Amino acid sequence: MLDINLLRKQLPEVIARLKTRNFDFPEKEFLALEADRKQVQSETEELQSRRNSLSKKIGIAKKSGAPCEDLMAEAASVPKKLAELEGRLSDIRKKLEALMLRVPNLPNEACPIGPDDRSNVEQWRWGTPRTFDFPIKDHVDVAAPLGMDFDTAAKLSGSRFCFMRGEIAHLHRALAQFMLDLHTRKHGYTECYTPYIVNASTMQGTGQLPKFAEDLYSARIGGYEEEGEHELQYLIPTAEVPLTNSVAGKVLKESDLPIKITALTPCFRSEAGSYGRDTRGMIRQHQFAKVEMVRIVPAEHSYDHLHEMVKNAEEVLQLLGLPYRVIMLSTGDMGFSSAQTFDLEVWLPAQNTYREISSCSNCLDFQARRMGARYKGKDGKVRYVHTLNGSGVAVGRALVAVIENYQNADGSITVPEVLRPYMGGLEKIGPAA
Template identity: 45%
Template sequence: MHDIRAIREAPEAFDAALARRGDAPLSSEILALDQARREKISAAETARAEQNKASKLVGAAKASGDGAEFERLRTLVGEKKAEVSALQGKAAELDTELSEKLSWIANIPADDVPEGADENDNVEVRRWGDQPSFGFAPKEHFEIAGVAPSMDFETAARTSGARFVMLTGAVARIHRALAQFMIDTHVDENGLTEVNSPVLVRDEAMYGTDKLPKFAEDSYQTTNGWWLVSTSEIPLTYTVAGQILDESDLPRRLTAHTLCFRSEAGSAGRDTAGMLRQHQFEKVEMVSVTHPDHSDEEQKRMLRCAEDILERLGIAYRTVLLCTGDMGFGARRTYDIEAWLPGQNAYREISSVSTTGDFQARRMNARFRPAGGKPQFVHTLNGSGLAVGRCLIAVLENGQREDGSVALPEVLSGYLGGKTTLSADGDLI
């Protein structure tokens, strides 16, 4: 949510920032609504004062025996009361209209975000690891002999429809091991607090984390009104909604491993083979709530936490700074980490690490109190640490061998009973 005062003070700068995202100027429309709302509020205050003044004179007129003046003043009080009510009602309508308008406007990009139209204009900032060389044509994850029997798309389709998968046996265990490895690393080494969070949330949580109203069609809603989370960013970030934290409580760093759900609206025909783009998936999420002065450094720290997971797994990756046209609705700045997938001969996104500034905090009224100062809005950040299913794909494709077996990362052996290989028969050995 945007600060209306900032728009009033610098409408040209606001429109220029929207233009960087490719959006039309909106300050005139926003400020016209704001002005009309403020005029109704001011008029209501004037009418209220007149009502109060007349109310005080009613008693004096009655006491003096001036019946005509008494009736006139009593009528005036009633008229002013009705006028106040009507003006307040109109002001409330305009306030709702203004809030609705603001809720659809994307966040302002940070100054260092490159301008561009789409992913082709993103800027690579770092690359790590060597792409593995194979003496054979590498296969996609679902084609590998040791994987295929344990990655059942047909049964999932009969059960749930397209874009679902059932993992069984060793592949299911590797998937679980990856999630445990990520959570343990973030908690034991990166200082995050683990949370077992709900995957069903209310409208308020979705709105507060900028998922409503704009992304309603991308999410699933139950018949009694709950929303299935598309990421645990939603419940983790919303833990500070409506609160005034002590400055000493910052930063607050949280992590959760949850199921996530996305309708994938608008992605028809994209990544239909394999488990790259699913309606249901698992993700380890990181969320930080910080002092505004520290949020940029916190984003760098979170980015390193996510990159380090891939480095420990031995997966080559590249990190890109998203341009204005490819950046998410609520983000001020986003870095994507893209893992190398030999089966596709391409880097594919496995994590996004974003800072939203105070954009979400304003929507959910999350603040902190500096020592001796007035409450200020916190800054919120979120990042995948990592997408578990996509990480499984990367591990399987990068570790594949010509005979259909897969060499697994050493860091997972402790989670796999000391086993380091997925055999061509689909067993852990």
């Protein structure tokens, strides 16, 4: 969440910057709560001052033998009044926190200002799209004879799921293993295995709750008991959630940083706001695999780390020989927790366009404040860490890109050279004879 002191000192500027994110800050609600807070704090300070004054007067009266029953009676009523004020203040703080949890991060000043993805700005491109001398098929038509089965998945689970068999399933696994090996052996990340189900506070820590509740799959662990019997838990929408929250509530040493961690996990998203979009194939699934990169870093170096993470994701696509472009997201298109985001978009021949395959974001201290994740600097001061996350990359979309870019006229798929060691040396995947 944002530093509330920033709102107290620079409210007009903060409101204006949030407006570029299509967010209308609840100014009246905030100012009313702040006025109540100041009033209660003022009353508390006055009562505490009166308590100190009464204590002195009672002491003087007792020493002099003067009557002090009225003073003592008034003093006896102070703790109850202070407790009532503390209760009111606690309630106000909870309401302020609830308000702050709804507020997105402030965009970096370098981000292009605009309401949506039409204002995103391309930064650079890599690779030249292949020229085909035969009719291009999309990944569904190419891979269906090779083991990609959406009908079985629909029968088992409904729409937007995929069932894979044989070498297509093997190719999917090979992509994930290749990505993990690259990030751990070359880029310096530590591989992690994480829970796939987390509690509400973990979702809140990285900004999924309360903003994106409708996009999450939830489960009440322990059966179908009455509401409130068991805590509601959530299937992770990305490994960013458990990886980043691994430092929640901690005070790290600066020498512990940076922390670079990665994980391959399934990701679960209801895609509540995307009905009618990308309903064919694997582009937008309720369940998909992703290799995630997360960095926990000192505050002053986070943008250097962001650019490194983009390069890490780029190398995945470069080694696979997949053309792509890098874009900087506009203020209106960025994720809730991000201060700056770069997307990598891979070339899909069947769509004749680039589609997102990785998103790398710097969240600054926004998530750290929600999680209570800090570090002690060399100067002895305790600061919030900065958190970054990036797809390294989405496995299903990488599979789509490989299928479409490496398809052959005879219906086979050429296996990218870098994946062949993971495929037992297989050079092509073809229809069964």
